[in-house]
Amino acid sequence: MxxxxxxxxxxxxxxxxxxxxxxxxxxxxxxxxxxxxxxxxxxxxxxxxxxxxxxxxxxxxxxxxxxxxxxxxxxxxxxxxxxxxxxxxxxxxxxxxxxxxxxxxxxxxxxxxxxxxxxEGTAIGAICVTEPNVGSDSAGMETRIEFDEARDEWVINGFKRYISNASVADVYIVYGLTGDGMTAVAVPKNAKGISFPRNYTFMGRRGCIVGEVKFENCRVPADHLLGDKGGGFRIMRGMFNFERAILGGSGLGVARSAFDIATAHAQTRKSFGQALGCKQLIWDKIAQMSWRIDASELITYRATKMYDAGADGKALMKEAAMAKLVATETANYCADETVQILGGDGLTKEYGRAEQLYRDARALTIVGGTSEVAKYLIAGRDLPDIRITL
Ligand SMILES: Cc1cc2nc3c(=O)[nH]c(=O)nc-3n(C[C@H](O)[C@H](O)[C@H](O)COP(=O)(O)OP(=O)(O)OC[C@H]3O[C@@H](n4cnc5c(N)ncnc54)[C@H](O)[C@@H]3O)c2cc1C
Known part of the structure; x- marks a missing residue:
């Protein structure tokens, strides 16, 4: 089990x-x-x-x-x-x-x-962190959020890209700089000054929408501030912890899906007079997938159980990053090996979902903080006596 x-x-x-x-x-x-x-x-x-x-x-x-x-x-x-x-x-x-x-x-x-x-499922939400000049280095973002005292409103100027649910979301959590740090505000889709220049075409994840969001003197009422002015980084860190644990689940789902296709094929496809799975070069791949999936599951649900027991913020950063890293790398490994085990069938839509899983998996080690960022967060906790930098 x-x-x-x-x-x-x-x-x-x-x-x-x-x-x-x-x-x-x-x-x-x-x-x-x-x-x-x-x-x-x-x-x-x-x-x-x-x-x-x-x-x-x-x-x-x-x-x-x-x-x-x-x-x-x-x-x-x-x-x-x-x-x-x-x-x-x-x-x-x-x-x-x-x-x-x-x-x-x-x-x-x-x-x-x-x-x-x-x-309740009647509205969709989005998160706006990434910008053309800033991805992993989110602290260097260029979006500005200013408070207009005369009108009691926040004014947002900036450009966000690679935003999941862009244009279809009803509300956007926007992170920007306020001079005293990072601040987060909620912006409804119908706010004056928000626009959606374009959506992207990705190699995988077909059917979900990812695009650009532009804020040009975009205004929202004062009470659309989340937490405190300048407290956005802490909010973002909490959000990423939970998002990375969930991404552990996403990676596991893709990995298991690939594994089930690979094991079925290895047992039914005959080659050189035997089932493919009889061959050492193939059963080695199955074993490699299997232990990686088990490790991903243990590491992912360790992070979620820690969260459910009250761990958060810095106390969860390493474990959440590890869940994301291990499960999403596993998804890529399993999707890649499954295509290999299926041979030509792995490359075609006509013979199943292996090619889709291969394309879909690729985004997993990039979204929600790349594998490199996850390693930085893990090693940062393991090397407390030095200051490691990205
Ligand atoms: C499908 C998809 C959906 C997304 N959805 C959202 C969303 O909803 N909201 C949102 O805000 N963002 C979203 N993103 C953006 C995503 O979070 C970023 O793509 C990710 O954080 C990486 O940023 P970047 O693409 O700018 O790459 P960069 O930060 O430019 O990094 C490029 C490469 O360099 C590596 N790298 C960067 N700095 C260092 C360093 N110092 N040392 C070593 N390696 C380094 C990175 O790990 C990466 O491999 C989405 C992206 C994709 C592809």
Whole structure:
């Protein structure tokens, strides 16, 4: 059994959510991948919201069957969704990354306006950190947020790119500099001065929307501030912790999906008179995938269980980064080896999903902080007596 750190309630939840996604997501997966159907994505987001699954991360709001809901269950949901279609899962993971700072740092009024609809699946959220000149080095961002005292409004100027759910999201958490540090504000889609210059075409993750968001003297009321002015970096760090643990689930889902295709093929495909899996060069690949998936699972659910037990901020940074690093590298390893084990079948859409998993997996080691950034965060904790730099 792989899920060593999960208990019976977690396993029952996994079975329940797997059934749910088989009903709601699996029949729409081809629409999402082949026709890039946003309607299909929206349908499943609504269904998840209506079933209460988008509230798993927020025990005070969750009203379902689980006695102790939390990040572990949100990550199980991500894992099971990514197993079927990683592009779809990115939409809900991003919406939850938007919900997280709203839940922790927004006023009651803002939570009613923006958070509730996201968690009910009737609205979509986005996170705006990355810019043309700033990716990994987020502290160097160029977006400016100023306070206009006369009108009691925040004024945002900047350009964000690679923003998941850009143009389809109803609310954007925007990070920018205020002179005293980084600040986060919530910006609704209909705010004056926000625009969406273009969406990108990616090699994988087909069906999810990623694009640019421009802020030109964009104004939001004073109460759209999250937390304190200048306190945005702390908010962002908390958000990344949770996002990286969830990305552990995304990586696991993709890795397991590839592994199941590879093991089925290795047992049925005959070569030189025997099943492929009889050959040492092939069973070695299966064993390598298998231990990497187990390690990813242990490391990912260690991080989620730590979070659910109250660890956060600096106390979770290393473990969350490790979950993201190990599971997303594993997804790439497994998707790559699966294509190899399938031979020509691995490269064609006509013979299954291996080629899709290979394309989808590639984004995983880049989004939410690259593998290099994750290693920096891990080593930074392991070398406390020196200051390592990126
Ligand atoms: C599909 C997709 C969806 C995304 N969604 C969002 C989103 O919703 N919101 C958002 O804000 N951003 C989003 N991003 C952006 C993502 O977070 C960034 O792409 C990522 O942080 C890397 O930034 P970059 O692309 O600018 O690469 P860079 O930071 O320019 O890095 C390029 C390469 O250099 C490496 N590198 C950088 N600095 C160092 C160093 N000092 N030492 C060693 N190596 C280094 C990096 O690890 C990477 O391999 C998304 C990206 C993609 C591809």
């Amino acid at each position: 792989r899920d060593f750190l999960l208990d019976d309630a977690d396993r029952a939840f996994r079975a329940e959510v797997r059934d749910f996604l088989q009903r709601e997501l699996a029949p729409r997966a081809a629409d999402i991948e082949d026709r890039q159907s946003w309607d299909a994505v929206r349908h499943v987001v609504r269904a998840l919201g209506a079933a209460g699954y988008l509230k798993l991360m927020f025990p005070d709001l969750y009203k379902g069957k689980l006695e102790h809901p939390g990040l572990t269950h949100a990550t199980i949901l991500s894992e099971e969704a990514s197993y079927i279609n990683y592009a779809f899962e990115t939409t809900i993971a991003t919406a939850l990354s938007c919900a997280y700072p709203l839940h922790r740092h927004a006023s009651e009024r803002l939570r009613d306006t923006y958070l509730t609809p996201i968690l």
